[in-house]
Amino acid sequence: MNRVTLRKTIVACAVLAAALLLAIVLMSLLGSEPLPVRASLCALASFGTSPCGLTQDQFAILFQIRLPRILLAAAVGGSLATAGAGYQALLRNPLAEPYLLGISNGAAVGTMIALVFFGTIEWTRPILAFSGALVATFAVYRLARGRAGATPERLILAGVIVTTFLSSVIVFVTVLMDATRIRSFTFWLLGDLSGTSKALLPLTIVITIAGVLALTLHARSLNLLMLGERDAFDLGVEVGRVRIVVFLVASLLVGSSVAASGSVGYVGLVVPHLARLSLGSDNRISIPAAALGGALFVIVADTVARTIIAPRELPVGAITALIGAPLFIYLLKRA
Amino acid sequence: MSLEGHNITVAYDHRIAVADVTLSLKEGEITAIIGPNGAGKSTLLRTLNGQLSQSSGAVLLDGEPIERFNRRNISRRIAVVAQEAELRFPVTVLEFVLGGRFAWATHSGWGWETDRDLNVAESVLRETEMSSLSTRLMSELSGGERQRALMARALATEAPILLLDEPTANLDLSHQATLLSLVRARCDQHRAAALVVTHDINLASEFADNILLMKQGRTVNSGRPAEVLTPEILQDVFEIRVLVDAHPVTGGPRVTPVHEPIRVNRDRGSV
Amino acid sequence: MIYYGRSVRTLRNQFVWIAVVVCLALFSACNPGRTANVGPSREITDDAGRRVSIPAKVDRVVSLAPNLTEIVFAVGAGNRLVGRTSYCDYPPEAKAIAEVGDTIHPNLEPIIALKPQVVLVSTASQLEVFTQQLQGQNIAVFVTDPHDLEGVFRSIEQIGEIVGEKDRANQLVQKLRERTNAVEQAVKQKPPVRVFYQASGEPLYTAGRDSFVTDLMRRAGATSVTAGVPGAWPKYSNESALAARPEAIILPTGGSMGAANATVVEALRQSPAVLNGRVYKINDDHLARPGPRLVDGLEEMAHALHPDAFGR
Numbered sequence: 008m009n010r011v012t013l014r015k016t017i018v019a020c021a022v023l024a025a026a027l028l029l030a031i032v033l034m035s036l037l038g039s040e041p042l043p044v045r046a047s048l049c050a051l052a053s054f055g056t057s058p059c060g061l062t063q064d065q066f067a068i069l070f071q072i073r074l075p076r077i078l079l080a081a082a083v084g085g086s087l088a089t090a091g092a093g094y095q096a097l098l099r100n101p102l103a104e105p106y107l108l109g110i111s112n113g114a115a116v117g118t119m120i121a122l123v124f125f126g127t128i129e130w131t132r133p134i135l136a137f138s139g140a141l142v143a144t145f146a147v148y149r150l151a152r153g154r155a156g157a158t159p160e161r162l163i164l165a166g167v168i169v170t171t172f173l174s175s176v177i178v179f180v181t182v183l184m185d186a187t188r189i190r191s192f193t194f195w196l197l198g199d200l201s202g203t204s205k206a207l208l209p210l211t212i213v214i215t216i217a218g219v220l221a222l223t224l225h226a227r228s229l230n231l232l233m234l235g236e237r238d239a240f241d242l243g244v245e246v247g248r249v250r251i252v253v254f255l256v257a258s259l260l261v262g263s264s265v266a267a268s269g270s271v272g273y274v275g276l277v278v279p280h281l282a283r284l285s286l287g288s289d290n291r292i293s294i295p296a297a298a299l300g301g302a303l304f305v306i307v308a309d310t311v312a313r314t315i316i317a318p319r320e321l322p323v324g325a326i327t328a329l330i331g332a333p334l335f336i337y338l339l340k341r342a
Numbered sequence: 343m344s345l346e347g348h349n350i351t352v353a354y355d356h357r358i359a360v361a362d363v364t365l366s367l368k369e370g371e372i373t374a375i376i377g378p379n380g381a382g383k384s385t386l387l388r389t390l391n392g393q394l395s396q397s398s399g400a401v402l403l404d405g406e407p408i409e410r411f412n413r414r415n416i417s418r419r420i421a422v423v424a425q426e427a428e429l430r431f432p433v434t435v436l437e438f439v440l441g442g443r444f445a446w447a448t449h450s451g452w453g454w455e456t457d458r459d460l461n462v463a464e465s466v467l468r469e470t471e472m473s474s475l476s477t478r479l480m481s482e483l484s485g486g487e488r489q490r491a492l493m494a495r496a497l498a499t500e501a502p503i504l505l506l507d508e509p510t511a512n513l514d515l516s517h518q519a520t521l522l523s524l525v526r527a528r529c530d531q532h533r534a535a536a537l538v539v540t541h542d543i544n545l546a547s548e549f550a551d552n553i554l555l556m557k558q559g560r561t562v563n564s565g566r567p568a569e570v571l572t573p574e575i576l577q578d579v580f581e582i583r584v585l586v587d588a589h590p591v592t593g594g595p596r597v598t599p600v601h602e603p604i605r606v607n608r609d610r611g612s613v
Numbered sequence: 614m615i616y617y618g619r620s621v622r623t624l625r626n627q628f629v630w631i632a633v634v635v636c637l638a639l640f641s642a643c644n645p646g647r648t649a650n651v652g653p654s655r656e657i658t659d660d661a662g663r664r665v666s667i668p669a670k671v672d673r674v675v676s677l678a679p680n681l682t683e684i685v686f687a688v689g690a691g692n693r694l695v696g697r698t699s700y701c702d703y704p705p706e707a708k709a710i711a712e713v714g715d716t717i718h719p720n721l722e723p724i725i726a727l728k729p730q731v732v733l734v735s736t737a738s739q740l741e742v743f744t745q746q747l748q749g750q751n752i753a754v755f756v757t758d759p760h761d762l763e764g765v766f767r768s769i770e771q772i773g774e775i776v777g778e779k780d781r782a783n784q785l786v787q788k789l790r791e792r793t794n795a796v797e798q799a800v801k802q803k804p805p806v807r808v809f810y811q812a813s814g815e816p817l818y819t820a821g822r823d824s825f826v827t828d829l830m831r832r833a834g835a836t837s838v839t840a841g842v843p844g845a846w847p848k849y850s851n852e853s854a855l856a857a858r859p860e861a862i863i864l865p866t867g868g869s870m871g872a873a874n875a876t877v878v879e880a881l882r883q884s885p886a887v888l889n890g891r892v893y894k895i896n897d898d899h900l901a902r903p904g905p906r907l908v909d910g911l912e913e914m915a916h917a918l919h920p921d922a923f924g925r
Contacts, residue, residue, distance in 0.1 A: 010437050013454045039850040063883075068852040072880055099430045194816055194848060201851055202815045205879075225451035231441050235428035240393060242499070243417030243445035288431040291452070318842060318853035320816075 011289040019292055023299035027081065030303050034310045035073045039317035042069060075203045080309040080323070081302035082208075082215040083200070083268050084278075086260035088301025089219045091275025092282070092294050093257045096229040097250060098162050101283075104276040105261045108162070109169030111272075113143025114258075114265035115196065116173055119180050121266070129206050133214070137262030143169055144254050198271035198324030200309050211267045218260040219298040225249055226290035233288065271324045273331025274301050280338050304330075343369070343404050343419060343502045345390060345535065350399035352382070352389050352559075359385040361559040362399070367503060367535040372525060374546035375539045377556035378580055383539045386556070387505050390537065391420045417445035421501035423492050425508050429481050435491050436476040439463045442498030462498055470494040470524060486517035493524055504528065504536040510545060518542070522549045543597045547571055548589070555579060571595040657771060660758035661736065667753050671730050671776055677719050678735035679869070680902035681757065682707050684769050685733070687785055687905045690776035695727045702869060703898065703906070719743065725750055731775055733757065735903075757903075760845075761828035762793065762911070765903045789908045793832060796915045799922040800834030806918045808835040809859035809886065812846055814878040819849045825903050833914040834922070835861070851880035859884055861891040861918055868898035893917040 036047055042065055049059035055070050087105060094103040105111045117139025118132050125131040150165035177196065195202075222229075228249045231239035240246045264271070282296040308326040315321065345367045352360040360382040367373055375383045388394045390401055392408045401408040403419060411419075421442070443459040455463075467473045470490045475483065480491060489509065496504060504525060510518040526549055528534045540546055546553055546567070553570045555563045557579045563570045576584045576597060583600040653669040675696035676682040682701035685694050691706055696713045711727065714720035716735075724732060724747070732747055736758040744754040755775065757768040766786045773782020808830055812818040820826040821842040830837045838857040839849060862881065866874045875894065877887055886892055895917070899910030916923050 010434065010440070010455075039853045040856040064856055064858065067883060068855055072852045072855065099428065101431070199816050201817065201848075223452070227444060227447065227453060228451045230437075231444055233431050234433065234438075234441070237393070238424060238427065238441075240413070241391065241417065241422040241424070242441055242495075243414040245413050245450075249451070283431070288433055289437065291454075313850055318839075318850045319844065319847040320850050 011287055011292045016292040016295070019286055020295050020299060023296055023303070027299055027303050027306075030306050031074075031077055031081065034077055034306050035069060037310050037314055038068070038073055039314060039320075040065075040068055072203075075205070075208055076200050076309070076313075077306055079203045079208055079211060079267060080200050080305045082211045083264045083271060084274055084301035084303070084305030085219060085298040086211075086215045086264040086301075087271060087274040088278040088282075088297040088304070089215075089222055089294060090257040090260040090264075091301075092279035092290070092297040093222050093229070093253045094275070095279055096233045096290055097253045099233055099235070100160075100163060101280060102163065102276070103166075104273075105257070106270060106272050106275065107170065108147055108166035109143045109173055110140045110147075110166075110258060110261045111265055111270045112170050112173035112177065113139040113141075113146075114262045115139070115270055116176055116180075117142075117262065118266045118269075119177065123180070129204055130210070132266040133207065133210060133263045136266035137259050140258035140262040140265075141255075143173065144258050148254075194322050195269035196324075197322035198269045198327070199322050200268045201313070201320060202268075204267075207267055211263050214259060214263040215298075218256050219295065221256045222253065223291070223294050225252060226294055229253070229290040229294075230288075233290070269322075269324070271305060271327055273327045273335065274305060277331045277334050277338070278304055280335075284338070343535075344402070345420065345503050345537075346402045347386070347390055347396075348400045348402065350386065350389055350396045350401065352385050352394060353397045358559050360389065360396075363554075363556070363559075363561050364399075365554055365561075365564070367537055368552075369502075369533045369535050370529050371551040372522075372529055372536045372538060372549055373552040373554060374550035375537065375554045375556060376541070376543055376546050377562070380558065381556040382559040383556055384507055385559075387422075387507050387537060387539050391422055391505055392416050414445045414450065417499060417501070419501050420503045420505060421496040421499040423496045423504065423506040423509050425511050427480065427488060427492055432479050432481060434477055434479055435472060435483070435494075436463060436467070438480050438491055439466060439472075439476075439494045439498050442466075442495040445499055462500065463494075466494045466497045469497065469527075471520075485512045486514060489513055489517065489521060493521060497524075497528065502532070502534050504534055506536065506538045506540075508539055508541065510540065510542060518545060525549070543571065543576075544589075547594050547597065548592055567595055571597055657755070657774065659756045659771070660764070660768070661756040663756065665753050665755050667755070667775055668730050673727065673729045673731075674776060675713060675724055675727060675729040675732045676701060677713070677732060678716055678902075679703065679898075680904035681733040681735060681768075681772070682710075683902060683904040683906060684772050685776065688769065688773040688776065688778040688782040690773075690778050693776055695729055696724060700869060721746055725752070731755055733772065733775075759825050759903045760823050761825050762832065762907065763828075765825060765907055766790065768903065769905065785905060789905060792908050793911060796834075796911055797832050800915055800919050803834055803919045803922055805831075805834055805836045806891075807838055807858070807860045808863055808918065809838050809854060809857060809861075809881065809884075810863045810865075811874065811877065811881075812865065813874050814876065817849045817851055817854060817878050817880070818846055819854075821845055821847045825907070826900055829900070829907065829911050830863070830914065833911055834919050835914070851878065854878070855880045855884065859886045860889070861893065862886040863900075863914060863917075864892060864894045865897035865900045866894050868896045870897040870901075 032051060036042060036044055046060040047069055050057065050061055050069060058066050090105050094108060095101055114136040117135035121131040121135040147162060147165045147169050150168060151161040228244045231242055231244050232249060236246050278301040279297040282293045282300055286292050286296050308330065309323045312321045312323040312326045347363060347365050350360055350363045363386060375386065377383055385394060389396050403411060440455055440459060440463050443455060447453045467476055470493055472490055472494055475487060480488060489512065509521055513521065522545060525536050529536055550567060553567050554561060555570050562579050563575050571586060573584050573586050583602065585598045585600055586595050589596040654666045655669060656664045656666050658664050672693045673695050674685060674693050676685055676694060677698055679701045682697050683703055685691060686704050686707060694710050697707055697710045698719060699712050699715045701707050713723045729752060731753045734744060734754055734756050736756055747754050759765045759768050766789065769786050770782050773779050810820040810826060810830065812820055819839045820837060821839055821844040823845040827837050827840050838859050862877055864874055877892055881887060895910060895913045899906050899913060
């Protein structure tokens with residue numbers, strides 16, 4: 008494989024971005040209610056200014072239900088994949104993933120607290136989710152500190168401990184809730200994009216874009232960090248600073264995703280892996296590629312989740328796991 | 343450029359790893375640090391490049407305390423060659439060596455390699471005889487080739503000060519000599535200064551202009567190899583009998599440890 | 614040596630016999646599925662198709678669902694109830710009874726400690742695994758799982774029979790039937806209203822084909838737009854809810870549910886139901902518990918959907 012250049016990166020990202028745009032358009036034509044294809048495409052092309060023959064209900068379905076949900080799926084997928092790529096580079100372990108490290112569960116506990124105590128005030132959710140993710144990150148890091156420093160192995164182990172502990176907390180809170188709420192909560196814990204809120208969606212998209220940019224701007228440092236913290240230090244990387252930035256940005260990305268849609272698993276594991284496998288380990292190309300790829304992955308998975316047993320719905324996390332788990336096993340075998 | 347350590351003491355975990363060591367690296371010269379395990383050699387090296395903080399004393403880079411420099415500035419002046427590389431992700435030799443150009447990037451975290459970066463990388467690969475391997479994955483290389491890649495990356499930083507931490511530990515005889523010849527060439531041609539931490543006394547004797555002999559964190563002796571590598575001094579430091587004669591080719595001191603078999607005399611009951 | 618061989622063989626044989634006897638004894642003691650309540654008993658088939666052997670006289674019952682607690686009290690056997698879940702809050706007298714956990718996770722030990730003869734279970738709580746453990750303790754487990762109002766009436770009659778209050782149960786069912794018929798008669802002439810039942814919102818859940826609420830809505834003079842959706846409480850797609858254009862929306866809220874589910878989901882804000890102000894909040898306890906109060910819920914729904922049929 009040849010080294011990565013700016014041109015290569017731009018080409019790869021352009022191709023993925025085009026695929027993403029195509030996916031957004033195509034998936035918005037699919038759903039539990041059939042929509043006329045031509046009229047829908049026309050309405051999409053006009054950015055919603057002209058109904059193009061769609062009935063009022065069809066227009067509402069397309070622009071108020073489907074499109075926001077697809078955009079949320081893209082934001083969630085992009086966030087989780089980028090966070091995963093960041094953790095993998097920082098912890099020098101291809102298996103580092105927000106869920107495995109307990110970050111997702113920390114964000115989930117934060118969101119649950121927001122839901123139980125501040126139910127209707129929506130913006131408390133991403134804030135508390137972010138806090139939860141940070142607390143989990145901090146706990147993992149403290150647990151992992153040993154004589155030899157926080158080696159990736161110790162971090163993953165500490166992450167598993169934190170994950171299982173927080174899972175118990177989640178179950179505990181769920182049990183305390185009444186029976187009617189439990190159903191919807193279990194669904195949310197597996198990832199649910201149906202609750203796209205008008206208020207949170209723009210915030211989630213902004214956070215995704217900002218987070219992806221922030222991590223990409225540190226890609227070169229991450230390239231060196233990936234090959235050893237001490238070596239990176241010797242070669243001029245401000246290791247402590249980059250570590251803090253990655254943890255903060257990744258926690259923010261995971262927090263905003265979980266607050267909006269619950270825990271969607273495997274995205275942060277499988278997508279960055281695929282990106283590195285096809286484009287190389289250079290983070291300057293693999294991080295933006297993972298972001299775009301993650302968006303694509305979750306959009307498609309969510310479309311399956313909301314059409315396969317229509318008009319009923321499956322949690323999107325179930326689909327990402329169904330696709331992600333075998334894919335992951337295959338990747339492990341290849342490695 | 344210069345790198346000096348004055349009265350450096352490094353203590354951690356209630357241990358004193360380095361006690362009151364003073365040294366100064368000179369342009370064009372190779373300084374070797376030798377000593378038994380636990381002598382504090384690597385700790386001293388890591389203090390000189392700013393990774394570890396000294397408990398007392400001063401490390402001066404170009405006359406300024408090293409704490410005043412940010413990481414990138416230090417890396418432009420000091421390059422470290424470690425024993426081995428952590429290779430958890432696939433990376434080609436060229437990408438690996440280009441990592442050495444990071445300190446010269448205009449944008450610290452982002453940015454792409456310039457033509458100059460590529461030229462330097464290519465010339466360094468030639469210098470280390472790795473040009474034919476530039477597109478191979480680091481994980482596919484042999485131990486000796488990987489060490490040369492590490493050397494190449496350090497050279498790619500164009501830093502005038504080279505710190506090498508047991509660079510020949512995993513190399514066979516031929517590669518050991520090749521590596522140190524590279525360092526010698528750098529010092530001779532580019533007026534670099536090098537500090538080599540090594541276990542191999544004879545290698546140090548052959549290549550180093552100065553030797554710093556350490557034991558339990560302290561400097562036992564320092565000076566030209568002929569001055570430092572004497573049987574009395576070495577036996578005292580390494581607690582083993584040695585013979586020192588003249589190397590048949592270079593004429594410098596050649597150190598041979600004497601492994602006396604332990605005779606147990608049953609009748610006399612004494613060793 | 615001679616004595617050694619023969620003695621060992623006899624010893625070995627004896628040992629084998631002892632082992633066989635011990636194993637048989639153990640095996641019979643561990644044999645599951647034996648509801649050996651001693652004494653005269655009768656067999657009733659429950660909603661899971663199991664033939665349950667119940668003692669002739671039952672005076673210790675545990676209920677593992679709120680609706681079952683209500684039924685036991687309604688047929689006059691409240692004094693025979695020795696255990697309930699933490700959700701069983703009606704009638705108020707029920708709160709004096711010992712708790713054995715909640716509907717989803719009842720606690721095996723307190724149940725066994727209460728020495729009930731029968732444990733009443735609702736499959737809405739997914740307790741199949743649990744029932745096996747109780748059977749192993751010689752406690753009869755009776756499962757109810759009504760899918761419609763008739764099924765609820767049958768549950769009342771069966772429970773009445775179990776606790777020995779057959780007459781009172783029949784009387785109760787009679788009265789409930791009268792009230793149900795009255796409602797059905799009143800709304801018979803009116804065109805059925807297209808209704809969406811929002812079991813919970815964000816995420817959106819509704820009543821499906823197998824839910825008794827669907828039958829209830831039909832009798833209340835409504836057509837549930839989700840009547841054909843498989844399952845009892847499916848998670849429903851927002852766009853399908855919107856496309857269904859319901860004329861009215863039922864919001865089960867309040868009661869033990871508290872303030873939850875008090876607003877219509879975002880997707881239905883522009884539906885005819887909302888635009889015409891036909892959103893009806895009804896006490897969730899009257900709609901979610903398949904017991905006597907379900908008929909209260911039936912009446913409340915009918916009155917809300919067809920006020921003119923009841924002279925309002």
